[in-house]
Amino acid sequence: MGSGREGPETFSPFDVVGHLIDGEETDWMPRARIILAGGPDPRFEPYDRFRHRARNSDRSLSSLLDEFTRLRAANLDLLRSWRLKATELDLPGEHPGLGRVTLRQLLASWVVHDLGHVAQVARVMAKQYREAVGPWVQFLPVLTDHEVPRS
Amino acid sequence: MGSGREGPETFSPFDVVGHLIDGEETDWMPRARIILAGGPDPRFEPYDRFRHRARNSDRSLSSLLDEFTRLRAANLDLLRSWRLKATELDLPGEHPGLGRVTLRQLLASWVVHDLGHVAQVARVMAKQYREAVGPWVQFLPVLTDHEVPRS
Numbered sequence: 232m233g234s235g236r237e238g239p240e241t242f243s244p245f246d247v248v249g250h251l252i253d254g255e256e257t258d259w260m261p262r263a264r265i266i267l268a269g270g271p272d273p274r275f276e277p278y279d280r281f282r283h284r285a286r287n288s289d290r291s292l293s294s295l296l297d298e299f300t301r302l303r304a305a306n307l308d309l310l311r312s313w314r315l316k317a318t319e320l321d322l323p324g325e326h327p328g329l330g331r332v333t334l335r336q337l338l339a340s341w342v343v344h345d346l347g348h349v350a351q352v353a354r355v356m357a358k359q360y361r362e363a364v365g366p367w368v369q370f371l372p373v374l375t376d377h378e379v380p381r382s
Numbered sequence: 383m384g385s386g387r388e389g390p391e392t393f394s395p396f397d398v399v400g401h402l403i404d405g406e407e408t409d410w411m412p413r414a415r416i417i418l419a420g421g422p423d424p425r426f427e428p429y430d431r432f433r434h435r436a437r438n439s440d441r442s443l444s445s446l447l448d449e450f451t452r453l454r455a456a457n458l459d460l461l462r463s464w465r466l467k468a469t470e471l472d473l474p475g476e477h478p479g480l481g482r483v484t485l486r487q488l489l490a491s492w493v494v495h496d497l498g499h500v501a502q503v504a505r506v507m508a509k510q511y512r513e514a515v516g517p518w519v520q521f522l523p524v525l526t527d528h529e530v531p532r533s
Contacts (some may be wrong), residue, residue: 347524
């Protein structure tokens with residue numbers, strides 16, 4: 232169940248949890264710190280979408296879920312402790328592919344990124360039952376969603 | 383957040399919780415009982431996809447979530463208490479639109495139906511942030527998923 236995928240370059244539920252861990256360690260909060268440091272070149276490090284593959288090859292799903300839970304809780308505690316004001320949320324960073332972005336946009340993207348992967352995990356889990364539902368397939372559009380997979 | 387939708391005939395997160403409650407009360411377990419009764423005409427009642435709209439018009443999302451939690455837990459307790467065997471899982475029912483289906487297919491469809499609506503809720507919640515993410519929209523495919531909505 233945790234290893235199903237929609238296509239060769241897409242993520243299984245196991246991959247998604249690893250990818251979310253990578254986000255906690257290398258993406259959202261490190262980039263927020265770069266913005267808040269307010270230096271003359273607030274350029275983000277490029278983000279490695281496949282860091283998790285080598286990192287977690289001998290891990291279990293439940294151990295990754297525990298690790299993600301700890302990392303996320305610590306990051307949210309830290310974020311809250313900053314008590315960000317509107318002027319800070321408008322501070323800029325430089326994304327390697329997207330150019331100028333604000334801290335406000337980064338935090339909104341963190342939320343949306345989670346939700347996109349929640350939708351993906353639900354789709355991928357559902358598709359494990361494609362044959363098991365028999366004729367119900369026609370009333371269950373999630374089973375035929377993204378036949379050409381998206382990441 | 384709980385009232386956003388992808389299109390006029392599609393469900394908000396609030397609608398989804400009401401629809402899942404309808405499923406607990408009028409769909410999955412009542413149909414399983416019809417199958418297990420083993421009568422000569424194991425025909426299901428048609429299911430009303432919009433029962434929740436009138437039923438829940440004065441309810442809060444948190445109260446609906448509490449109600450769903452109670453109903454689902456009770457149904458799962460009951461389902462487990464039946465200790466279904468393979469021969470029972472192969473018993474037939476008659477779906478008003480799909481024709482002959484088995485109890486095994488009904489139970490698999492119950493799971494997939496949940497997951498489809500989890501994916502929908504995540505998509506609909508994500509889309510509330512479509513403007514807030516700024517240039518990140520191009521890296522967040524959930525924001526542009528189903529521009530022509532599915533139910």
